[in-house]
Amino acid sequence: MTKNLIKHGNSLALVIDKPILEMLQISADTPLELTTDGDSILISPVRDKSRQKKLRASLERINRKFGGDLRRLAE
Numbered sequence: 687m688t689k690n691l692i693k694h695g696n697s698l699a700l701v702i703d704k705p706i707l708e709m710l711q712i713s714a715d716t717p718l719e720l721t722t723d724g725d726s727i728l729i730s731p732v733r734d735k736s737r738q739k740k741l742r743a744s745l746e747r748i749n750r751k752f753g754g755d756l757r758r759l760a761e
Contacts (some may be wrong), residue, residue, distance in 0.1 A: 689701070710731060711731070712731050716730065716731050716732070717731070717732040717734050718730065718731055719731075
């Protein structure tokens with residue numbers, strides 16, 4: 687998807703389409719983190735630490751239970 691920046695006062699703004707915001711569960715009050723490698727910009731929602739901890743725990747359980755099966759399917 688190609689987007690253009692729009693003028694917003696003395697700044698420029700990037701408008702993110704609603705379907706993308708909904709898919710990523712981002713709202714107007716979601717804090718965003720911007721990082722760059724000097725060539726690209728990565729915009730990521732800041733998630734609370736408890737949510738990240740729950741996700742990590744779920745992934746570990748899935749890997750323990752189905753890791754072997756997933757590896758065989760990947761071959």
